[in-house]
Each structure stands twice: as C-alpha cells, then as structure tokens.
Amino acid sequence: MSAGPPAAPVGARLPRLEDPRLVSGRGCFVDDLQLPGMLHLDILRSPHAHARIHAIDAAAARALPGVAAVYTGTGLAQFLRVLPSAGGMEGFNAPEHHALAIERVRFVGEGVAAVLATDRYVARDARELIRVSYEVLPAVADPEAALAPDAPLLHEALGTNRAFEMRIGSDVREALERAAHVVRGRFVNQRIVPNTMETRGAVAHFEPWDERLTVWLSTQAPHLMRREFARFLAFPEHRLRVIAPDVGGAFGAKNNPYAEELLAAALALKHRAPVKWIEERQEHMLVTSHARAQTVELHAGVREDGTLLALHYRLVADMGAYYHAITHIGPMMTAALMTGAYRIPYAATDIVSVFTNTTPTDPYRGFGRAEAAYFIERTMDLIARELGLDAVELRRRNLIRRDEFPFATPTGHVHESGDFQLCLERALERFDYEGARREQARLRATGRCIGIGLTTHAWRAGFPSVPGGKGYVISGWEKTSVSIDPGGTVRAVIGTSPHGQGIVTTTAQIVAGELRIAPRDVRIIHGDTDAVTQGNGTMGSRSLVVGGSATLLAARQLRDKAVRLAAHLLRVPAERVTLEAGVFSDCGDPARRVTLAAVAAHAFAGPQDLPEGLEPGLEATAFFEAPNFTSCFGTHACVVEVEPQTGEVRILRYVAVDDIGRAINPMIVEGQLHGGLAQGIGQALMEEASYDAAGQPLAASFLDYATPRATDLPRFEVELTETPSTVNPLGARGIGEAGTVAAPPAVVNAVLDALAPLGVRHLDMPLTPHKVWRAIREADA
Amino acid sequence: MKISLHVNSRPVEAEVEPRLLLVHFLRERLRLTGTHIGCDTSQCGACTVHLDGCAVKSCTLLAVQADGCEVITIEGLAPEGTLHPLQAAFQEHHALQCGFCTPGIVMVAHGLLGRDSAPGEAEIRAALEGNRCRCTGYQNIVDAIRCACERVREGT
Numbered sequence: 001m002s003a004g005p006p007a008a009p010v011g012a013r014l015p016r017l018e019d020p021r022l023v024s025g026r027g028c029f030v031d032d033l034q035l036p037g038m039l040h041l042d043i044l045r046s047p048h049a050h051a052r053i054h055a056i057d058a059a060a061a062r063a064l065p066g067v068a069a070v071y072t073g074t075g076l077a078q079f080l081r082v083l084p085s086a087g088g089m090e091g092f093n094a095p096e097h098h099a100l101a102i103e104r105v106r107f108v109g110e111g112v113a114a115v116l117a118t119d120r121y122v123a124r125d126a127r128e129l130i131r132v133s134y135e136v137l138p139a140v141a142d143p144e145a146a147l148a149p150d151a152p153l154l155h156e157a158l159g160t161n162r163a164f165e166m167r168i169g170s171d172v173r174e175a176l177e178r179a180a181h182v183v184r185g186r187f188v189n190q191r192i193v194p195n196t197m198e199t200r201g202a203v204a205h206f207e208p209w210d211e212r213l214t215v216w217l218s219t220q221a222p223h224l225m226r227r228e229f230a231r232f233l234a235f236p237e238h239r240l241r242v243i244a245p246d247v248g249g250a251f252g253a254k255n256n257p258y259a260e261e262l263l264a265a266a267l268a269l270k271h272r273a274p275v276k277w278i279e280e281r282q283e284h285m286l287v288t289s290h291a292r293a294q295t296v297e298l299h300a301g302v303r304e305d306g307t308l309l310a311l312h313y314r315l316v317a318d319m320g321a322y323y324h325a326i327t328h329i330g331p332m333m334t335a336a337l338m339t340g341a342y343r344i345p346y347a348a349t350d351i352v353s354v355f356t357n358t359t360p361t362d363p364y365r366g367f368g369r370a371e372a373a374y375f376i377e378r379t380m381d382l383i384a385r386e387l388g389l390d391a392v393e394l395r396r397r398n399l400i401r402r403d404e405f406p407f408a409t410p411t412g413h414v415h416e417s418g419d420f421q422l423c424l425e426r427a428l429e430r431f432d433y434e435g436a437r438r439e440q441a442r443l444r445a446t447g448r449c450i451g452i453g454l455t456t457h458a459w460r461a462g463f464p465s466v467p468g469g470k471g472y473v474i475s476g477w478e479k480t481s482v483s484i485d486p487g488g489t490v491r492a493v494i495g496t497s498p499h500g501q502g503i504v505t506t507t508a509q510i511v512a513g514e515l516r517i518a519p520r521d522v523r524i525i526h527g528d529t530d531a532v533t534q535g536n537g538t539m540g541s542r543s544l545v546v547g548g549s550a551t552l553l554a555a556r557q558l559r560d561k562a563v564r565l566a567a568h569l570l571r572v573p574a575e576r577v578t579l580e581a582g583v584f585s586d587c588g589d590p591a592r593r594v595t596l597a598a599v600a601a602h603a604f605a606g607p608q609d610l611p612e613g614l615e616p617g618l619e620a621t622a623f624f625e626a627p628n629f630t631s632c633f634g635t636h637a638c639v640v641e642v643e644p645q646t647g648e649v650r651i652l653r654y655v656a657v658d659d660i661g662r663a664i665n666p667m668i669v670e671g672q673l674h675g676g677l678a679q680g681i682g683q684a685l686m687e688e689a690s691y692d693a694a695g696q697p698l699a700a701s702f703l704d705y706a707t708p709r710a711t712d713l714p715r716f717e718v719e720l721t722e723t724p725s726t727v728n729p730l731g732a733r734g735i736g737e738a739g740t741v742a743a744p745p746a747v748v749n750a751v752l753d754a755l756a757p758l759g760v761r762h763l764d765m766p767l768t769p770h771k772v773w774r775a776i777r778e779a780d781a
Numbered sequence: 782m783k784i785s786l787h788v789n790s791r792p793v794e795a796e797v798e799p800r801l802l803l804v805h806f807l808r809e810r811l812r813l814t815g816t817h818i819g820c821d822t823s824q825c826g827a828c829t830v831h832l833d834g835c836a837v838k839s840c841t842l843l844a845v846q847a848d849g850c851e852v853i854t855i856e857g858l859a860p861e862g863t864l865h866p867l868q869a870a871f872q873e874h875h876a877l878q879c880g881f882c883t884p885g886i887v888m889v890a891h892g893l894l895g896r897d898s899a900p901g902e903a904e905i906r907a908a909l910e911g912n913r914c915r916c917t918g919y920q921n922i923v924d925a926i927r928c929a930c931e932r933v934r935e936g937t
Contacts, residue, residue, distance in 0.1 A: 019872040022880030023887065024864060025815015025855030032814035121800070197819045197827060197881040197915050248817070248881025249915050281820035500879030500916050671875045674918035702824030702913070710909035710919040715902075739918075 010513040013667040016505045017520060027246040030201035030218045035274035038203070039068050041264050042123035042277075044113040044130050045286065046105035049139035049357040049695020050152060053103055053132060056113055060129040066122035068271060070130065071114045073100035080266055084228045084257050085323040092164040095155040095355070097322040099259040099266070105134075106154050106321035107357050108697055109286025111259055116267055116275065139357040139695035143295070143318040146356045154321060154355045161355045163319045164328065168335035169348030170410040172301075175310035176346075179301025183383050188764040189371045189744075191293040191318065191689040192682075193699075194364045195707050198248020199279035200288055202261040204268035214241045215265050220250035221537025222497055226529045228257040229265055244527035247499030251679070252363030253289050254499075255539055256325040260287075285700040289327075290689050291364030293318035294334060294371045300379050301346075306389050306397050310346035313338055313375065317353045320360035326474065327361055328353060329466075333368025336413045340376035341420045341458035341633055342398040347410045357695040363539065365679060366740035369459035377455040377745030381752065382762070391749070392433060395424065395456045405631075406726075415458065415631040417726045419659065424456050427635035427657040430719060436639060436653075444757070449644050450652075451754025454637040457742045460629035461541030461734025462727075475536050477625035478543075480551040482511055482558045484618045486604040488597030490515065492554070493525045495535020496547035501736060502668035503543045507551050509664050510730075514555035515562075515596060517582045541632070541734030544664065549728040550624035557620035565599045565618075568611045630725045630733045634658030636742040640750040647773025649685055649751055651714040656742065658718075661725040661733030669735050670718050676739020677716055682708045683740070684747035688766050755779070784848040788813070789857025797844045804828045806844035807854060815855040815884045819913070826912030829885035830854045836892035838911070855884035858891065867891055867929040876925035878916030886912050890926045898934045900927070 021027050058070040076099055083097040100111045113130050117123035138152040145151055146161040154161055176182060203216040213235060219225050222242040230237035247254065260277050268275040279288065294317050301310035317331035335349035366373075384394040399420045400407050407415040433452075440450045464476040481493040492511050496503055504526070508519035515522075525531050536542075559579065566584035567574040570592050578587045585593040602609070603618040610616065639653040656673055663669045686706040690698045699705035724731030744765060751767050752760060758779040763771060785794045788811060795810060807813045807830065818840055819827035828840040831853040859865040864872070867890055877883040886909065893900055893908045900908070905923045914922065 015872045016875065018880070019877060020864060020868075022877055023868040023871045023883055024859065025813070025884045027815070027880055029814075029817070029881065031818065032808070034809065034812070120805075121798070195915060197825065197879065197913065198817070199819070246881075247879065248819075249879040251915070281822065281825075502875075502878070667875045671878060671917060671921060674920050675878060675916045676918075678918035679915070701822045702820045703822050707913055707915060708918075709913060710906040710923065713919055715920055716918065 008513065009509040009519050010664055012509065012665065014505060014509060014519055014665055016502050016668070017508060018502065018504050029198055029246045029248055030203055030216050031278045033203045033216055035203065035205055038274040038276050039116045039118060039271060040120040040123040041260065041267065041275050042115045042127045043111045043260055044127045046101065046108060046110045046112050048105060048134055048136050049108050049141065050137040051105050051134040052137060053101065053105065053112065054135055055133040057131040058113060061115060061126040064122065064126045064129060066118040067126045068116040068118065070126065071100065073098055073102040076100055077102055081232055081234065083259055083262065084232055085325055089328065092328065093158045093160065093162060095158060095322055099263045107359055108695060109283065109359060114263060116271065141356050141358050141691035141693065141695040143316050143354040143356050146354045147352065154357060163353035163355055166332065166351045167348060168332065168351065168411050170346050172310045172312045172346045172348045176299055176301040176312060179309045180304045181302045181387065183300045183302060183386050184298065185379065185382050185762060186295065186297045187375050187378050189292045189294045189374050190765050191290050191361070192364065192687045193285050193290055193689045193705060194251045194253035194288060195284065195705070196249035196251060196253060199281060199284045200254060200258065200261065201278040202264040203274060203276045204265040205274040206268050206272055208272060212239045212241060213265060213269060214243065216243045216245055217261060218247050218254055219244050220247065220254045220497055220499060220539055222527055222529050223495065223535045224537055225257055229262060232257065232262050233266055233269065235269065242529045244497045250499050251365040252291070252367055252539060256289055256362050282701050285705060286359060286697065289324050289362030290320060290359045291361055292371060293361050294331060296375050298375065298379055300383055302383055302387065306387055306394050308342060308344040308398050311338060311344050313349040315349050315351045317351060318358065318361060319353050319355050320358045321355060322360045324360045324362035326363065330361065330368045334371040336411050337369055337372035337459060338376060338411055339409045340373060341400060341456050342376070343400050345410065349411070358691055365676060366737040369737065370741045370744065373455065373457045373459060373741045374745045377457060378748060381749045385756065391454060392428065399424065399456060413460065414628055416628050417723070418631045418633050419723045420456060420458065420633050422721050422723065423633060423635040423657045423659055426719060426721060427637050427655055430657065430717065431637040431655045433637065449642040449754045451640045451642065451750040451752065452637070453640070453746050453748065453750025453753055454635060455742045455746045455749070456635045458631060458633040459737065459741045461632050461737065462545035462626055462630050463540050463542065464626055464628060476546065477623050478536055478547040478550045479534050479621065479623045480547065480554045481619060481621040482551070482554040484558070484596065484600040486601050488600050489523060490517065490521060491523045491525060492551055493532050494547055494551065495532055496538045496543040497527045497535065498538050498543060501538060501543055501672065502665065503538065503547065506544055506548060506664040506668060510548055510551045511555045514552070514559050515582070516579045517596065541736035545630050545728055545732045545734045546624060546626060548664065548732060549730050550622045552729055553622035553624055554620045557622060558618060561614070561620065562596060562599050562618060564611055564614060565603055566594055569594050569599065569602060626727045628727045630661065630727055632733045632738060634738055634742060636746040638746050638750050640747065640754055642751060642754045642772060644776055647769035647771070647776065649767055649772060651681065651747065654714050655717045657721060658735060658738045659721045659723050659733060660735050662722055662731040663720055666720060669720060672735045673718050673739050674716055676737060677743045678708050678713055680740045680743025681713060681747055684744040684765055684767060686712070686766050686768065782845050784845055786847050786849060787851045789853060799843065799845055801844045802840055803842040803844045803847050804839040807839060813854045813856050817881055817884060819882065824913065825882065826889060827882050827885040829888040829912070831888060831892065836889050855887060858887065866932050867894065867926070870925040870929035874921045874925035874928060876917060876921040882912060882914045886914065886922060893926065894930055894933060898930060900930060
C-alpha cells in the first residue's frame, strides 16, 4: 500500500483506473480471444420479413473444406429448447422463439441456418452456398396496421398480433370531462438501434476434464446470462462460467440471452470444441434488440390556470416479432412515469402491445423512461402553446414542490425525494432564459429561425426487484465483498458489470474513502462469475446507486472490524482509534500507530491474539436493495437554429442541470451526461430504424443509419446539483440515462419553437433536414 | 501471397490469402488486437492504423496492399508500459468510456497532430468525421486532443 492518499477520494475528479490498458490497445474484448481449435459460427439470415421456409439445401456448404457442420432450426430443435424471455407473464400472449427459425421467418435477419467452420472466411463462404426456398407471405411492419382485423398474423397459434393489453393508472374520464381545456396530440417515439461500438460476440469453450463450460460474452449481466444459459442448455449452472471481458458499450442491448450466443455455447458443448461468434455491424442492425418504438395518442385535461387535471394515453408499443428478455416492461415503465415531474391528479395509460414483422425491441439507455419524458415534455409544450403560456411558466405551475415528497403518482410511482425547482432555477439562470428569449426575438426579426426548448424531466433509477414471468426474475439487489488479504491487498468484488461507466474507479473511490487509502490501491474484481459469485449486472443506472451502496456498506463493515483489531493491538478502546492514510492511531497518543496492512496481517495470524468473539480474517460482504427507485431529475435548455433553405437543425447551445444526489467522481458523472446527450440528440435529429411496408429495413448499416459524429454535436454545458436521495446510504440518484431521457424532448421542443411562427404544431423524430424542410414548405403552401 | 512489411518498426514476413483484410492480418496473425472492428462499411474508424504515415481504415485494405509498407498500430504509439501524450491526455480528460473506439480515434488524432500543431475545436471535430464514438459525446475527446497538441507544441 502506498502512502499519501488524496484527502478525500469521494468527490474527486480522479482519472479513471480503467484507462491505461484501453488507451494503449491492451484491452481484451471478446473478439480478441483466440483458442486452439476454435470454430467460427456464422448465421444465414432471412432476407424476407415474413415467409414460409420450404426447403434448405446445405449440401454444398457442408462439402466445403473446413466446414464442421451446418444446422437448421428443425435440426436444432431436436436438442435445444426455446429461447428464454420474461415475456410470458400471466395473461400475455407469448410466442415460441427458437434459436433458428422453424418453418417460418418473421423478420428480416431472423436466423435460418448456422455454419461452423475452422475459419471465419470459410464460414462466410459456406453461408453463401446455402440455398433456402421461401414462400413469401404478406408482412406487417407498422404496429397500428398489425392491429387491423385483416392484418397478416405473425403467430397463427396465438390467433392475434396483440401481445398484451393493460391499463395502468386511475380513472380519468370524469376529470377530462370537467377540464377547462382538453389538449390532444399524437407522438411517436421512433424505433432506434443501440449501436454499441463493439457489436455482440461470444466465445464458448467446454473443458471435458472437469465438465465445465466457459462462455466469454459481451454482456452487461454475466450472472443473469449464467442462469439463462444454464436453463437453455439444461446444463448445471454450477459448471457454467460466464465472463464479461472488456465490453465495448451495451446501453441495455446486451442484457438479453440472444440466439447466437446461446447457440455458440450449445455447439461448443456438442462439438467439444471452442466456438466463436462475432456479430457484424449489419447483423447488429438487424438482430440486436431495437428500442423505443412507442406511440401515444394523448388527452390532457387542463384547468383555466394552466395546471393539469388529467392525462390519458393510448400507448401502442411495438414488441417486434418476438419478445426479447424484458420487452414487455418498456411500455409499463412509460405508463408508470407518464406524469413526469408534475402534479397531475388523474392519469392513466391504456397499453396495447403488438407483434410486427420487425426486429424484437428491448431496453436501450432510458428504457421506458425516455419515452415517458418525451411524451410528457412534448405534451407540456403543446399545452403551453395552446393556452398561450410560456413553457417555463406552465412548468412552474405544475412541478411537484420540494415540500410534497414523497409524492405518489396516480400511476403507482412514488417520487422518493427531490428538488425539481432547484434544477429549473439553476438552469434558467445559467441559460439566461429571459435573455435568450430577447435574443430569439431580435434574431427572428432579422429572418433567422431560432428556437428555445426545455425539459423539466423526472425519471427513476436503481430498480428494486420486479416479478418476472416463467421464473425470469429480475432482481434489484446488489452485492459487494471487500477484503484485505494478509499481504495488505485491498479488494472489492462487485456484482455489477461495468463497460464504460467508470465503476472500477468509483468503487475504488468509495472503498478508499472508507479505508483512508489511495483509490489506486484498491483492486476491483468484476464480470467473471467464478470470481464474483453473485450479482445482477449493470443496467438501469443502478451500478453506483445500488452496487455502490453495497460497496459502501461492505467497506464500512470491514473498517469497523479493522478498527476493533487496531484497538486491540494498540490496547485502547475502539472509540480512541482514528484511521488516516492507511494508518490507525490512538487519538490520545498519535505516536502509537499501526498500519492497516499490519492489522490485516494480524487478522490472519490465527485466533490466539484476537479480541474476544472476533473471527480471523478481514472481509465483509454486503447486499443492498433499495426500498424504491431513486428519483432522478433535472432541467435542460437548448437553443437551435433551423436553416429554412435546407431544413438543417443546428444546436447553438445546450445547458444541462441534473441532480446527481451525490457525485462520487464528478468528471465521470459529466461524461455519463455527455454520452447520454449525444445519444438523445441522435434520436431527436438523426436516428431511425425504419421499415418499408413490406417489412424491409431501410437502415441496416452505418451507411444509412446515422449515429452522431463529432461534427453533429455542440459543446455541452453541464452542471450538477446534489440533493441526496433518501433510498440508499450513498444518497446517489443515478445519472447514466439522464441524457437520453432529456435531450430528445429538449431538442424537439426547441425545433418546434423555431418553427412555431410558421404554424407547425408537431413533427415526429427524427427531425431530419428533409422532414423539417418539407414541413416548412407545407406551412408556406 | 507472400508479403513483407514493417509493423510497429518490426519486420514482418507472412504468407497470406489475397482476400485477407489488413485488420484481420494485424489482429489474428500478429495478435495486435488493439485495432478494433466496429463496422463493415468503413464508417466507424475503430480499425484506424497508420500506413506509411497516413491514418487509414485497416478494414478497407487488404493485407497484400500493405506489402512493403510501414504500419503503426495503437500498440506501437509509445514504448511498452508508457503512454503517448495523446493517450495520457485521453485519460486525464476522460475522453474514453467503453474504450472500444478509442484506439482508432487516438490514431486519427495522432495523424492530425502531425499535420497541425494547433488545431481549433472545429478542425478537431472535422478530423474525427470518419470515427464514431457512442459513449462520450466527443467533447472530452476534443479537449484531450487539444491538450495533447498544446503539450507536444510546447515540448512538455
């Protein structure tokens, strides 16, 4: 252990401990693994959105030198189960989903045949030699169209394209009837693709000597995958090891036990050879979960004074062709948070979830909450406009006040604590809202098309356990073990599985803060189910909020034991022992000291000289589960300029003020905000996984799916407030998803504010130059 | 086909299939896995290396096209165990999160550094047009590159 730690590791802008390996090209991602005798898995995919498979001729592929095997769905069904999913909740229509299609394909990209070969080039050659005879069937890609009585049926056995229907919230009819104004609208939160920079991938290896299967997986939840892989393979879970090596982004999309990954594991078992599968970018666009894909028709009842009385959504949620792991939760989360940061006494969502001939949807950064924020924040702007109120003033009148927490909404969510006005007022000051409006008026007078948009968003993070269907439990607890070994090495073993969030660094900061040592002296272990026995992974802005709280509790327990030991060695009462810079001393006589390392060594020296009742060793484990989600909130404000001749939108200024509860490392927090804002702006202006009427994807590569580049984004002005959360010992709130939650409505509100003088009431995302240009032209006409 | 080239200043000779991509040659034959593959259409830039001093996308070149050339990969930017000023600036400015796109972006930035000792924000952003990052929002990348340029210019 080195001396001289920083005064307070918690709250420091500490450069990340993860970085030296990654910046120098010494990371280890799944595709970096090479095992002797490894076979490469390649998947032939359906070019049709909906078709019957009449025959598959793989003779030429099988005959190619280097090809170990070719499988079809029918062949696999003889030894494989259906894919796991939570989508089979009580009362839900749940179609069977197989690793490869059997008899019928239901979206473009669905796997039809699998090739195993000694080389990735040979596997590709073989794939191209497989001949499939299809009978193309009518397809339906639009969820509203899929609800029509004569729509093509995806799953004939279900007899309907409806996945499930559900009502969440209170009665709203009477309140809407007595409202002074009823504002109506229809908003689409479009389908997008997560597009992690590292695509998905797996390497599976069966070791016959001890009958163990190891799967290296680009995942955000290795323990969940261990459970689901064991169930799918009917393989003993205790003989299965899942390792998440370096993971190149996940954003919610590496949370699902996917067909190809399960197949790699199954074929490694069957062939007794290591199997590697690496997703191509085009495959990522076609088969990794898509996201959002929700549409609401809304009725908002407003009193004369602009306060909201009632809100109703009819929400159509596009599941895609099948459920992935937790597809169904998206619309339920949207409904639960539909009232946003506002006091709306009556609110309800009627959910209609639909199967379509498209890629299945599942979480993406902000899952359910980004959709909710977009709908309510657009609704607020629509109301402000129809009532002739300023967008800020309308929000001020409706925001939940700081003395109203905990605040229960009519849709079953409880905002645990917060200070929504704090972020609003700070953002307005930083943004100089009044000044910005004056400048807008001045520039408008010169013919420039300037808009101002804002959000006062509220969302939630760090979920508690939720029941799942068919035993697909989604647990909300997290676990950390902190230990010091006899040699003085401090370790924290964490159940989350970070992949860019900087959790190695922030965990080290938390432990170092408790033990008064330098963060670089804390070794963090994560991502390997052999080294980390339990955990729930990194998702839903939970790693710091829930995992960090478990770390804090474990580190405190460890410190308490170390203090008792130090007191014993110093022969003073524990109350007299202080800990600074890795050294315990007697506060009455600071010359009497013993190092943390010496205390650790003593803890393992045997029971002869331990305080009564104290076990040997220096290790503590804590589980933590929050009683409720944390409330996350903030205010974002931006200025945009629309170029009327081209429809191009430029963001001139973007101010984000979010409450973090407690910032362990403000630099990392700001980075999380930046990244989320980039993705949110991407959704607002550029990104869309669109399909034509026949179910053909129109954007299936980076050539035609636009994620933001450096030239597409402004500089962000980010500010944090710290109002401690009441539901975890850190007081942290979660920040990972703030940007994707807030940026889409902030930017869209700004663009529509810019277009307001032309009479444009609403445009659906993405606000591409073409869409904006056309709206301007139509408004002119 | 037989090729001979220099990779990170070391001579390399190999027998390769004509269709072998340079990126696969570097990653799988030479085990230089710091060069990543993020797409299949030359958009993402994760595979950027230097070929005779120019930043190129190694997923769009065949290994045979590098015959007789000098290739520098992310592993060759600084002596083992040390960081190039650009790499150090990336860490200081929190210019990476998942780190997957980072090697390619660092290689592009290194090329920029050679051309322009004092690039402004707009020039840096323009230089990054062929690279995609999904985590950082680019702002800290821009700041890191600007900082590294300053340091190299001042010789510190």
